[in-house]
Amino acid sequence: MDALARAIxxxxxxxxLAERSPLSGLARRSVGFADVLAQSVSAVxxxxxxxxxxxxxxxxxxATNLPALAAALVIALLTASTxxxxxxxxxxxxxxxxxxxxxxxxxxxxxxxxxxxxxYGFIAMFALAGAGYYLALLITRIAPIGLDAVAxxxxxxxxxxxxxxxxLARGIRLSTRVTLFVEVTSVALIVVLIVAVIASSPEGxxxxxxxxxxxxxxGFAVAATLAxxxxxxxxxxxxxxxxxxxxxASIPRAISWTVLLSGLLYLGSAAAQTIGFxxxxxxxxxxxxxxxxxxxxxxxxxxxxxLDVSIAASLFACAVASSTAxxxxxxxxxxxxxxxxxxxxxxxxFRTPFVASAIxxxxxxxxxxxxxxxxxxxxxxxxxxxxxxxxxYILAYVLACIAAPVFLHRIGESxxxxxxxxxxxxxALTGVVxxxxxxxxxxxxxxxxxxxxxxxAAGIAVYWLRMLRRPWLRHAIGVYDHAVAxxxxxxxxxxxxxxxxxxxxxxxx
Amino acid sequence: MADELAAHGxxxxxxxxxxxxxxVLEEVARCGAGVTAREVSANLGMPRAxxxxxxxxxxxxxxxxxxxxLSGFALGRKVAELAHLVTPARPPQAVRSxxxxxxxxxxxxxxxxxxSGTTLRILDEDPDYRLxxxxxxxxxxGVSAIGRLLLADLDRQGVRSGLLSSGLVAETxxxxxxxxxxxxxxxxxxxxxxxxxxxxxxxxxxxxxxxxDRIERPGRLLGVLREGASRLGPxxx
Numbered sequence: 001m002d003a004l005a006r007a008i009x010x011x012x013x014x015x016x017l018a019e020r021s022p023l024s025g026l027a028r029r030s031v032g033f034a035d036v037l038a039q040s041v042s043a044v045x046x047x048x049x050x051x052x053x054x055x056x057x058x059x060x061x062x063a064t065n066l067p068a069l070a071a072a073l074v075i076a077l078l079t080a081s082t083x084x085x086x087x088x089x090x091x092x093x094x095x096x097x098x099x100x101x102x103x104x105x106x107x108x109x110x111x112x113x114x115x116x117x118x119x120y121g122f123i124a125m126f127a128l129a130g131a132g133y134y135l136a137l138l139i140t141r142i143a144p145i146g147l148d149a150v151a152x153x154x155x156x157x158x159x160x161x162x163x164x165x166x167x168l169a170r171g172i173r174l175s176t177r178v179t180l181f182v183e184v185t186s187v188a189l190i191v192v193l194i195v196a197v198i199a200s201s202p203e204g205x206x207x208x209x210x211x212x213x214x215x216x217x218x219g220f221a222v223a224a225t226l227a228x229x230x231x232x233x234x235x236x237x238x239x240x241x242x243x244x245x246x247x248x249a250s251i252p253r254a255i256s257w258t259v260l261l262s263g264l265l266y267l268g269s270a271a272a273q274t275i276g277f278x279x280x281x282x283x284x285x286x287x288x289x290x291x292x293x294x295x296x297x298x299x300x301x302x303x304x305x306x307l308d309v310s311i312a313a314s315l316f317a318c319a320v321a322s323s324t325a326x327x328x329x330x331x332x333x334x335x336x337x338x339x340x341x342x343x344x345x346x347x348x349x350f351r352t353p354f355v356a357s358a359i360x361x362x363x364x365x366x367x368x369x370x371x372x373x374x375x376x377x378x379x380x381x382x383x384x385x386x387x388x389x390x391x392x393y394i395l396a397y398v399l400a401c402i403a404a405p406v407f408l409h410r411i412g413e414s415x416x417x418x419x420x421x422x423x424x425x426x427x428a429l430t431g432v433v434x435x436x437x438x439x440x441x442x443x444x445x446x447x448x449x450x451x452x453x454x455x456x457a458a459g460i461a462v463y464w465l466r467m468l469r470r471p472w473l474r475h476a477i478g479v480y481d482h483a484v485a486x487x488x489x490x491x492x493x494x495x496x497x498x499x500x501x502x503x504x505x506x507x508x509x
Numbered sequence: 510m511a512d513e514l515a516a517h518g519x520x521x522x523x524x525x526x527x528x529x530x531x532x533v534l535e536e537v538a539r540c541g542a543g544v545t546a547r548e549v550s551a552n553l554g555m556p557r558a559x560x561x562x563x564x565x566x567x568x569x570x571x572x573x574x575x576x577x578x579l580s581g582f583a584l585g586r587k588v589a590e591l592a593h594l595v596t597p598a599r600p601p602q603a604v605r606s607x608x609x610x611x612x613x614x615x616x617x618x619x620x621x622x623x624x625s626g627t628t629l630r631i632l633d634e635d636p637d638y639r640l641x642x643x644x645x646x647x648x649x650x651g652v653s654a655i656g657r658l659l660l661a662d663l664d665r666q667g668v669r670s671g672l673l674s675s676g677l678v679a680e681t682x683x684x685x686x687x688x689x690x691x692x693x694x695x696x697x698x699x700x701x702x703x704x705x706x707x708x709x710x711x712x713x714x715x716x717x718x719x720x721x722d723r724i725e726r727p728g729r730l731l732g733v734l735r736e737g738a739s740r741l742g743p744x745x746x
């Protein structure tokens with residue numbers, strides 16, 4: 001241990017380290033693994049998706065619903081593992097946008113950035129609308145007041161949007177704690193229900209063996225595509241790169257666990273629904289609230305009520321988590337100068353991207369409220385919003401998967417397996433997004449697809465114009481949390497760094 | 510400790526991996542800041558995949574830090590923290606000669622221990638009379654005179670650990686030094702004298718370990734130790 005002992009006894013001075021991170025101002029290294037996991041899990045909102053996704057998948061894939069879900073899980077795992085090549089090496093708040101910038105450069109980063117902003121923004125709108133819808137449903141059930149569903153729903157959405165803004169501004173720990181509690185409760189309820197249904201008729205398990213004769217390739221592809229949209233959001237903890245303690249350990253773990261946990265939950269839920277509908281003789285396709293119908297058929301109607309509460313709560317948690325990621329991407333862009341500098345301002349006491357939240361949340365709340373009022377139906381509005389979100393997310397995933405091998409090559413750490421899995425994930429996801437968008441253009445929600453393409457083009461154009469006027473941006477984008485002097489043995493002494501307790505700065509030497 | 514290791518999934522199979530991790534750490538220290546993953550793997554003749562995995566693990570645990578464009582590595586501050594926990598810096602020459610002077614006047618082991626917060630560490634162990642169980646002594650503060658002195662002092666400041674009965678605390682504070690007999694060896698014991706800075710904060714202890722008989726009736730020994738402790742005060746604070 002000679003060299004190590006020498007290095008410790010007389011640390012070599014390392015020059016060129018900044019005193020503070022380019023992303024300073026946030027509560028650096030302040031949240032633990034549970035909070036990071038909560039961020040990713042809530043953005044996926046598995047409790048909400050566990051009932052809707054298997055139904056949608058079954059409607060398309062029929063008996064091959066479980067294999068389609070399993071295929072989606074494998075693709076999601078490969079994507080997560082590829083994204084983790086970045087999260088193990090780089091702590092950022094810009095999530096995939098920053099990663100793509102570091103791998104492929106400015107142009108692709110714009111595309112990924114706009115895609116990601118659309119993804120986070122529209123999933124937050126979707127979740128807010130969904131939470132408002134369920135809240136309105138619960139209010140009318142508990143205390144029937146003579147308001148119509150749309151008025152009540154939009155009112156609830158506006159109120160929830162305000163709560164969301166307060167939670168976001170107040171501090172990262174509050175956001176993640178709220179979402180963690182809500183998500184754990186909802187998932188626990190669903191697991192109980194799954195176990196209850198399967199245990200009540202274990203002989204139904206044979207029905208889960210897929211019939212190979214009924215295999216339909218196109219249906220399977222569309223079903224797997226739908227299933228993948230239920231996983232989007234798993235990477236959102238990457239936006240907590242600055243705020244997580246031990247980010248290079250906790251973020252990759254949170255991302256992998258989220259995909260695995262959600263996948264298992266979906267598989268379990270799909271199995272329970274297949275068995276449940278078969279045993280009770282109910283028709284899955286005509287069921288508007290499968291959780292409620294199943295719970296009622298199995299003699300536990302209160303469980304259905306509880307599930308509605310938990311789905312509403314889970315959707316609200318999803319809104320909080322997606323906005324959390326959204327405002328951090330905006331914060332990153334503000335710090336770089338790609339957006340006005342004011343986006344990169346952090347609140348001095350709460351140490352949150354306060355200005356970005358105050359600008360983004362009103363938009364995230366107003367758009368779905370207006371859309372619902374125009375369409376006149378919350379569900380219909382939600383199905384349009386989710387198209388924007390899913391397409392934006394998957395576009396960003398594809399670019400991140402292409403960027404990963406380039407990035408690894410650039411820092412001299414490429415490997416055959418990393419390249420292979422990135423290639424598989426990128427081509428599978430490209431297929432997915434193509435199938436998904438083409439499928440949707442045929443239906444009555446085609447407006448969502450064209451809207452997405454128009455918004456994407458507009459976003460890229462705005463960024464491009466901004467960069468033409470500020471050519472130096474080419475070298476400025478993709479900021480991440482550099483090692484500061486305080487992190488490195490022999491870094492410039494007297495560096496300012498922030499301690500773990502989050503109580504404020506202290507002098508380290 | 511063994512339980513803790515088991516809980517973290519360290520198995521009998523893994524010492525080799527731990528050895529490799531240290532080799533990687535050592536190589537980064539040898540090459541200096543900015544060494545790349547490829548260089549580490551080439552210098553050590555280690556398969557690239559293994560080297561990358563180990564480097565990333567060490568980055569996760571923050572023993573290594575990626576620099577600048579993320580391709581270069583440097584030792585993290587945690588390496589130094591770890592080192593200070595394991596081997597405290599050797600006390601200065603002036604301190605060591607005073608302790609050595611005390612040793613020539615006393616039959617028994619004379620040790621110097623330092624305190625920081627609620628932990629103690631041995632700064633200068635008597636080479637002729639080794640400590641019976643240094644690990645237990647630093648871990649279990651209630652069993653040694655050095656530890657009891659710290660506990661009594663913490664208690665005086667209102668930090669109650671519950672490791673020491675209130676009777677013993679009062680007795681230690683009243684006496685002005687701490688005593689222990691029979692905890693490590695039935696026939697032996699030790700006493701520890703406080704070394705304080707100008708503000709009266711406890712910074713270190715000079716301890717004597719010898720037979721129970723002599724601990725109970727220290728007589729002239731106490732004077733020698735007191736004198737040593739008072740001379741050490743300004744040097745250690």
